[in-house]
Amino acid sequence: MNKINHCGVNSLVYGQLLQVKLHKMKRTQMILLLSPNEVRLIQMLDPQGTFSTYFDLTQISDIQQKEESQLKIINSKGAYIKLYFQSAFQLITFREGLDYLIKEANRIQKQLDSYNQIWSSALKLITQSDIDMDNKLNFKEFQFLIGELQIEIPERKLIQVFEKNQKNNQLDEATLYKLLMDITRRHELKELYQKYSSKQEGMFEDPLQAMLMTDKDLQQFYKIEQGQADYQPKRKLYNFYDFQNIIFNDENSIFQPKPLDQSQPITKYLINSSHNTYLERNQLTGESSCFAYQDAFKMGFKCVELDCWDGENGEPKVTHGHTLVNDIKFKDVIITVRDFAFYKDDNPAILSLEMHCCLKQQKRIAEILQSILGDMLFVIKDYKQEKMSTLQQLQRKVLVKYKADDQFLQEKLQLHSSTLFFAQSHDDMQYKSQEFDDHKHQANIKQFSQTLDEHHTKICRELLEITSLYAVTLKLDKKPELVWIVSSVSEDKIQDIIKKSHGKFFEYVENYFVRIYPLGLRFDSSNYDPFPSWSAGAQMVALNIQTKDLFMLQNYGMFLNSSYVLKSNQDVKMNIYVRIISATNLVWEEEKRRQEEIVDPYIKIRVAGNHDDVNKSEKWRTEVVQDNGFHPIFNYQCSIQLRHAQQDVIYFQAYSYSILGDSLLGQYCLSPLNLRTGYRIVPLLNSHFKPLANCYVLVQIKIEY
Structure with a gap:
């Protein structure tokens, strides 16, 4: 570690006074220092000593730098802390020290989790509960700890437990450890555990403590129950808590990654696609930001949208035109693309340019794309290719979508026809097929010809040369002369197309791209059901990612394995037997509510996707368990029959029951093709799709094909 790192680490070990803004609180001065009791926590104290709080280094999901003097630290629950520095040097010093401590905290956490998951989690809670910082808990602090664990214990009973175990009105760490275990x-x-434990050792009050699993026992468990014949134990002997830690570990997730066939042309894949990617909220008054593009790429989105407008000083900008949405520089967005487009995987990224710029600023856009992206930028070498390049050939490449120009494409294809392409002038375009009568057909041709005349002078040659997906109108009655094209269709029109021309549309998307986008009337940036379009074969079904609704959860599950999903015409039939056994650490997302209320949880399972599977499926849910979010037992069984599993997702949702309306506690979604059999955990996500700490549903899965 170099000198500046030492300075940064020391500033946090010994304490540093900074201007701090906590989530939903006013800006104030705070002392930040590494907790003397727990090296995975940063303690924040006001100089007067009247206020103290912590942030967990292992729960930091993102650190964003704004300008040269501000850092924004965001945790997995979406809460944030803003730090203000006097100079860029002070910020860099602090940031490098913090980065080192985060790395160390995660290393220690991983070691503890593999050794004793329960105690590692409890240590953090004890540190937070230890208000007077004497390494012991009095009754009030113990009561706070039990509340944080979401265990409903009557105060009278809690007093009895405390009195039985206290020494000098305190509970020391050793006693707390036993109680928590x-x-x-x-x-x-x-x-x-008893079924697979073959070794007996010593005499104990608790029979479980006398039983041990050998490495051979554990191998048998994995072979018979988990369907994993190749499991290799890391130790010779395992006690009950070791076995418990193995089950409640992220490595035992219900999700099984699968390799992706990259040998097919990219039109054969569904692509994780976003709409109005620059927005952090709604499309009328929301903020636009490069951080929105960062988040999109980190979530695995590969098709992002850039609404390009003329900016000041000849620099184009990205914004939502004619609204209160703020502007961001086009150049800054492309820098973000360069740095984050391949954050999750190396599959190609697609930049969907909605162009509103004058010719001069379009040329500037071409310059920016070439200078910043360099070799990442994919440029067509053979315009006469009969099929798109394969996914493997396009790894770590950026494809630009821009409106087509007849003259340019005829030149590239060495053709002389004047009616091969109808350039797309705006998102909400028409489509034409043989099912239109002649009158409408002629009217459409006239309309598109007028559009070409009006916009022809705005087409930028420099930008056309680096375009790899040309936006054209959708024509189902004629095979296009060019494969490097994409047609955009609104969510309402795609339903009409599928209904009237399903067969032709399905054939069309075998070789040509179609992008579906939300109606412009969705001012609240709500989403639509993506499955009808996916089922019809549309590759890019663009959703508003700033809205984390149920349709976005289903999109999350569809692309959890990869940002590209290979379309399959072969039906996969599955019978899935699910037993929901229990859950762990189901709590309110809101901090205040968590301290005031105990949850009454239940679990739901749903299927989304092919209408046959959805219509035939029942709605499965467990019974409500009263006053126990910490460890509710459900023991609920159901059977799920799927006939088109390749088109489906299964999602789990944890709710707290209330006569005034149930509240979501956690959720998760995945493709049935990625299910693992055996005793597995479902790692729940919060409303922002961030992992909830130690929050799981324990299930048993069996599958018949």
Whole structure:
């Protein structure tokens, strides 16, 4: 570690006074220092000592630098802290020290999780509960700890537990450890553990403590129950808590990654696509930001939209025109593309340019794309290709979508026809097929010809040369002369196309791109059901990613394995048997509510996708467990029959029941093709699709094909 890193680390170890703005609080002065009791926590104290809080280094999901003097630290729950520095040097020094401590905290956390998951989680809670910082908990602090664990224990009973175990009206760490181990024992695993434990050792009050699993026992468990014959244990002996930690570990997730066939032309894939990507909120008054593009790429989106407008000083900008949305520089967006487009995987990124710029600024856009992206920028070498390049050939490439120009494409194809292409002038375009009568057909041709005349002078030759997807109107009655094209269709019109010309549309999307986008009337940036378009074969079904609704959750599940999903015409039939056994750490997302209310949880399972599977499926849910979010036991079973599993997703949702309306606690979604059999955990996400710490649903999965 170099000198400046030492300075940064020391500033946090010994404390640094900074201007701080906590989430939903006013800006104030705070002392930031590494917790003396827990090296994975940064403590924040006001100079008067009247206020103290923590942020967990292992729960930091993002650090954003704004200007040269501000850092924004965001945790997995979406809460943030803003830090203000006097100079860029001070910021850099602090940032490098913080980065080092985060790396160390995650290393320590990983070691502890593999050794004793329960105690590593409890240590953080004890540190937070230890208000007077004496390494012991009095009754009030113990009560706070139990509340944070979302365990409903009557105060009278809690007093009895405390009195039985206290020394000098305090609970020391050793006593707390024993209490928490008893409280956090997963009794639902007892029979399973006993079934595979072959070794007896010593005499204990608790029979479980006398039983041990050998490495051979664990291998048998994985082979028989988990369907994994190649599992290699890391130790010779395992006690019950070791086995419990193996089950409740992220490596035992219900999600099974699958390799992706990259040998097909990219028109054969569904692509994770976004609409109005620059927006952080709604499209009338929301903010636009490069951070929105960062988030999109980090979530695995590969088709992003840039609404390009003339900016000041000859520099084009990205914004939502004729609204209160702010502007961001086009150049800054492309820098973000360069730095983050391949954050999740190396599959190609597509920049969908909605062009409103004058010719001069379009030329500037071409310059920016070439200078910043360089070799990343894919340029067509053979315009006469009969099929698109394969996914493998386009790894780590950026494709630009821009409106087509007849004259330019005829030149490239060495053709002389004047009616091969109808350039797309705006998103909400028409389509034509043989099912239109002659009158409408002629009217459409006239309309598109007028559009070409009006916009022809605005077409930029420099930008056309680096375009790899040319936007044209959708024509189902004639095979296009060029494969490097894309047609955009609104969500309402695609339904009409599928209904009237399903067969022709399905054939068309085998070789040519179609992009679906939300209606402009969705001012709140709400989403639409993507499955009808996916089922019809449309490759780019663009959703508003700033809105984390149910349709976005389904999109998350569809592309969880990869940002590109290979379309399959072969039906996959599955019978899935699910037993929802229990859950862990179901809590309110809001901090204040978490301290005031205990949840009454239940779990739902749903299928989304092919209408046959959805219509035939029932609505499955467990019973409500009263006053226990920490460790509710459900033992609920259901059977899910799918006939088109390749077109479906399965999603889990945890709710808290209320007569005034149920509240979402956590959620998760994945393709049935990625399900793992056996005893698995479902790692729940919050409303922002961020992982919830130690929040799982324990299930048993069996599959018949």
